[in-house]
Amino acid sequence: MLFILWAKPGPLKRYFAYLGLFGSLVAFIYPVFDPFAFPHLTFFTFVVGHYALAVNCLLYLLSDSQMEVLDRKEVVRYTVTMNTFLLFVNALLGGNYGFLSHTPLVNSRNIPLNFLLVTVIFCFAILSGQSMVAYLKKRDWSIVQD
Template sequence: MINNLKYFFRGTPDNYSFPIMSTMHLVILLVALLGTLLIIKNKDSFKDSRLDKYFKITVVSVLSVQQISLYLWYAFSGYFTIKESLPLYNCRIAIIFTILAFVTNKNIFKNVSCYWGLIGSIFALLFPSTDPFNFPHYTLLSFFIGHIVMLWASIYLLYVEKYPITKKSLHSILIFTNVYNVLIYKFNIIFSANYGYLNAPPFNVDLLLNMKPFAYTILAASVFNVSMILFYITVKHIYKNSSIEINEINFTYC
């Protein structure tokens, strides 16, 4: 038992790359999709305050345990590096903001959770970039649980709470994202890191690898911005077709 736990939480990498579109990957995507569809289909059931409360408590609990255990593992496994182990990846920040969104009910946290959380979780689940540990390993479990629950939380905010995706919310997230990108780009240069994948692509794609570093950074930053604009357009279109009335409102980001 002890040896199995040591193996599960081992800190020596296996130089393993998670196989995209493998059977395991497809099962994980199916679980994420089914959970998403269940939330959307049963969105009216969450009007029951108890169910709403239980869902939020579950999301906050799971994501909190996932985040705390992740950094404890980094600290005690010997795998910690400033280049990879800080909560500076977009999805890690989005998970923290999702926890705060459900705890505080503040729009500033909900906005990041919806934009970064939904976009980031979809990209991460479709093209997982995991730590180099073969299954079974804690980081694989942590990666997929964190992103799946964050996806469901974002869907909940959009479909159950009907969080308004407005021009003001888009403007706010674009400013937040680009300021963050500038700061993290400089941090990456100083510490030879690659948070946000702003300094190098996460996959070996010849076209991207052959680009000049700054040109790639501009491309990566542009993808961030375009993704959020497309998200805004898509959600507004879905709201309109679903006859969901979302009024432009004045946000109080406090």
């Protein structure tokens, strides 16, 4: 979220805005909470943090006046780089950030397969998200602005 708040506008910031939007949606669709009893601070921070991330990313994408579209090669390159970095972090810390070590829906612990699946899904989601944001920007929002 800090990257979205402080980075200069450009393709990398736009990419991370799409990544933050879809990453937070995935976190709500398949939440992985800490193993504490329900009324715990980590539950609250999980929900509020991912909600704030989704809202900030969506606000940035809808208010971005440049309207430049990310190139497919750019999206693939950024996603592969990000997922490779996450693989190293997961190996170092023993985590499963980005579902790269263990994917929940496919139930696979095959890291190369998980890497490929997650990369393809996120590339598709980001490219689809661009189309959705472009469509929303073209609509007449005068009713909402009144």
